[in-house]
Amino acid sequence: MTALPPGSTIGILGGGQLGRMLSLAAARLGLKCHIYSDVPGGACDVSAASTIGPFEDVERVRAFANGVDVVTYEFENVPLAAAHAAEAVVPVRPGPKALAVAQDRLEEKTFISGLGIPVAPFAPIHDDASLEAAVRAIGDAGILKTRHLGYDGKGQIRIRSAGELKPAFTSLQRAPSVLEGLVPFAYEVSVLVVRALQGETRVYDIPLNTHKDGILDTSTVPSPLSARDAARAREIAGAIATALGYVGVLGVEMFYVPEAAEPLVVNEIAPRVHNSGHWTMDACLVSQFENHIRAVAGWPLGSTDRHSDVVMTNLIGADADRWTALAAEPATALHLYGKPDARPGRKMGHVNRLKPRS
Ligand code: AMP
Secondary structure (H helix, E strand, O other), X not given: OOOOOOOOEEEEEOOOHHHHXXXXXXXXXXXXXXXXXXXXOOOHHHOOEEEEOOOOOHHHHHHHHHOOOEEEEOOOOOOHHHHHHHHOOOOEOOOHHHHHXXXXXXXXXXXXHHOOOOEOOEEEEOOHHHHHHHHHHHOOOEEEEEOOOOOOOOOEEEEOOHXXXXXXXXXXXXXXXXXXXXXXXXXXXXXXXXEOOOOOEEEOOOOEEEEEOOEEEEEEEOOOOXXXXXXXXXXXXXXXXXXXXXXXXXEEEEXXXXXXXXXXXXXXXXXXXXXXXXOHHHHEXXXXXXXXXXXXXXXXXXXXXXXXXXXXXXXXXXXXXXXXXXXXXXXXXXXXXXXXXXXXOOEEEEEEEEEEOO
């Protein structure tokens, strides 16, 4: 289990902004990245090599894996067959188990609640009988979410009365789903934990997250969580990472319910670097991207300490058109992802606005 020396190549499945920022962080350590993506994304512009091909083409994925020293991924919907094809050639970190759990909301909730960690009440729906059973178990208000391929609020429908559930299930093409009870949260936080090859875990300070139209809008650090609740949040994230035998950065999204006996309820996990950790690029000595690269390359982890208070704001669609004004703002770091067209809802970049640590 020796560390990959500088000059080694990390293969990344996925070519979007997360891959781009991973590649930039790897470059700082003298490591190269080779991107495998189905479309030429912003990661290809800053990487030593890229292969454009479908993730379903396992021969192609295997050939890609043959040219790199380790494989990681930057989105959670990498087909499992691609991860397994790569794993037959080189180590895949985090391992495909984390992918399998995160790709299926039912598996995810069952796994996390099996660790004794609170999640929203949930019931599976796959036909009329399970739909009726779900209403009996959860009640007549909740959120219907598809088990697979949901993100940024996609593939989910708010249910306000029992009569709405059946049409909602139909509008999701009766895809296997879960009905979740509504969690009466005060706000949402996330925990970015990094786990090394040898099992050590480190956790970044916990951001408070706000959303707009189902997409992350801001992450603010520090959050108002008490020291006790923050310690519990860290413990939960560490327990999930350890139970998965995880290597790299794991994002754990949580609801905060102040009056509850167990105030932190896990919403979902992301087996990758996470948008709510982009503030670490400027407010920490070692960012989530660099720590992910260090972990998958078998290096010692870097410091997760924060030297500044920070608000990260996503630049969605036309927000990025203000780049000249944003570039001129004091104490602000501007990050643009090099995407050619600012379609509505598209993540184009982000800014980190720093203040001295309070
Ligand atoms: P998700 O795609 O699961 O991250 O959900 C998107 C957003 O919907 C979350 O960030 C919450 O704001 C809200 N949400 C999801 N599930 C629940 C729930 N069970 N109770 C209350 N709000 C929820």
